[in-house]
Amino acid sequence: MSTSTLLKIADVSKRFGGLQALSGVSLTIEQGQIYGLIGPNGAGKTTFFNVITGLYQPDTGSFELAGKPYSPSAPHEVAKAGIARTFQNIRLFGDMTVLENVMVGCHVRTKQNVFGAVFRHKAARDEEAAIKDKSQKLLDFVGIGKFASRTARHLSYGDQRRLEIARALATEPQLLALDEPAAGMNATEKIGLRELLVKIQAEGKTILLIEHDVKLMMGLCNRLTVLDYGKPIAEGVPADVQKNPAVIEAYLGASH
């Protein structure tokens, strides 16, 4: 293999009572890829995200991150291991400033312990200044630097999505997992989002993306897995996936 594998997931299953939400889902994401997960409503996409980010315990499944066994446990541990995610429904600290929201993400990687913060040691003050600086740079990178001191809930919807991405990037993830980042966006915001994701990929990041906008996904992703009723029905490059009869049937079936 010429590229290096970032995340290798094998045979993930998850049952909720009588409902088999995921069964036998395997996928391999190479470093630097934008990898898409698509499928009709209820196909299991978010459940899969919740499993790999430690919110749900799978019934079966094995995981390897950057060549090492990885066991998704508590979300904080997942962030430390190098996976950051955003949620379908925006989860920001609405009453904090835009800058503070990103600073929270940075704290996953900080060295100072709580005593340093309480007693305001010089090292803690220096680190805090570095965090502010890094957070501002991330805001500039995602295109909302001028709103740093604004209260987060006063941002437009599209900019709140950008802020979530900046906060996730602040944890210095190896994998950025985005759950429907374009949901509720207008056409202009979607174009902006697409440009941002391409820019993040150009920085060397790897992205796992759930999205309903199939056109956006086909244009953006290097590879895709399609789920239907919790099972993978197709995997490959967009040009092949969109011709796959099982995929066409799953989408037509869902809309008729």
Ligand SMILES: Nc1ncnc2c1ncn2[C@@H]1O[C@H](COP(=O)(O)OP(=O)(O)OP(=O)(O)O)[C@@H](O)[C@H]1O
């Ligand atoms: N905590 C839970 N308890 C019980 N059932 C659940 C739970 N979470 C998800 N499910 C069920 O699992 C199935 C898969 O849901 P999931 O949200 O993963 O699908 P999805 O592909 O993300 O859908 P959408 O595109 O609508 O967000 C659905 O039938 C859902 O109702």
